[in-house]
Amino acid sequence: MTTRTQDGSAGDVDYGSIGAGYSSYRRPDERIARFIAEALGGAESVLNVGAGAGSYENAAQAVTAVEPSESMRAQRPARLARAIDAVAEELPFVDGEFDAAMTLFSVHQWSDVRAGLREMRRVTRGPVVILTCDPALVRDFWLYRYAPEVLDTEARRYPGVETLSAALGDTGTVQTVPIPLDCTDGFNEAYFGRPEYLLDPAARQACSAWSFVDDGVRERFDTELRRDLESGAWDEEFGHLRRQATYEGSLVIVRATP
Ligand SMILES: C[S@@+](CC[C@H](N)C(=O)[O-])C[C@H]1O[C@@H](n2cnc3c(N)ncnc32)[C@H](O)[C@@H]1O
Numbered sequence: 001m002t003t004r005t006q007d008g009s010a011g012d013v014d015y016g017s018i019g020a021g022y023s024s025y026r027r028p029d030e031r032i033a034r035f036i037a038e039a040l041g042g043a044e045s046v047l048n049v050g051a052g053a054g055s056y057e058n059a060a061q062a063v064t065a066v067e068p069s070e071s072m073r074a075q076r077p078a079r080l081a082r083a084i085d086a087v088a089e090e091l092p093f094v095d096g097e098f099d100a101a102m103t104l105f106s107v108h109q110w111s112d113v114r115a116g117l118r119e120m121r122r123v124t125r126g127p128v129v130i131l132t133c134d135p136a137l138v139r140d141f142w143l144y145r146y147a148p149e150v151l152d153t154e155a156r157r158y159p160g161v162e163t164l165s166a167a168l169g170d171t172g173t174v175q176t177v178p179i180p181l182d183c184t185d186g187f188n189e190a191y192f193g194r195p196e197y198l199l200d201p202a203a204r205q206a207c208s209a210w211s212f213v214d215d216g217v218r219e220r221f222d223t224e225l226r227r228d229l230e231s232g233a234w235d236e237e238f239g240h241l242r243r244q245a246t247y248e249g250s251l252v253i254v255r256a257t258p
Contacts, residue, residue: 010068010087011109013208019071023053025186025206033059039129039255043100050106054080088116093123104131108157117167130254137250142238147221153212168256175253178246189249193241
């Protein structure tokens with residue numbers, strides 16, 4: 001049974017508290033959208049679970065969105081369909097209703113990822129597409145030097161790619177998604193070559209892992225990163241990333257067909 005907050009949030013974070021401003025910092029990136037569109041394989045009817053403010057919905061033709069948080073539903077642009085208030089673990093659709101289904105940056109928050117993915121498989125005739133982070137790779141990022149607690153949180157929250165594939169009948173393939181240097185979707189690794197951006201508290205708040213650590217971690221991160229940027233220490237070690245067009249980090253698409 002999924003527990004929900006007053007805002008309706010059904011995952012491990014309350015978007016009633018941290019959701020405001022999400023859509024300003026998490027704007028869909030058109031290059032990542034192309035990977036999602038390709039994985040959907042030209043499907044006409046697409047279900048988007050944990051749809052949030054509607055990022056990447058233009059990668060599909062006819063989208064049905066499911067989003068439990070009122071704060072996130074309220075950030076959906078008027079041109080998109082209204083999202084249905086429901087949870088992944090109990091989808092209000094009949095078997096095989098959609099050509100394809102997607103869930104983007106969401107599975108790590110669900111209370112029962114296996115149940116949610118079983119539901120997605122049940123209501124989908126074709127591919128189920130998951131955009132997520134591989135927990136085995138999240139610590140391989142410079143941020144681990146400055147805020148290990150944040151990436152330890154990520155590594156703990158993200159389900160392993162084998163778990164995701166197994167829940168979808170073991171037919172999953174895993175593809176690394178290259179992150180562009182000027183990525184518009186502000187998840188942590190999107191700032192791989194622009195460390196200054198993570199000094200903005202609102203940018204951090206748009207990545208839910210930061211809400212799991214205490215003020216001391218955030219303050220230490222801010223102090224130490226500022227110090228290393230001013231002294232040139234960050235650039236000495238990681239400055240090549242400022243000139244790297246894309247970064248292959250933990251961002252992956254898991255795609256499974258029936
Ligand atoms: C990081 S946001 C991603 C939103 C959107 N997919 C995007 O790419 O911007 C995670 C979303 O998953 C939703 N979510 C959390 N638990 C859920 C559940 N059990 N069922 C459906 N959605 C859930 C949250 O409310 C939130 O909107």
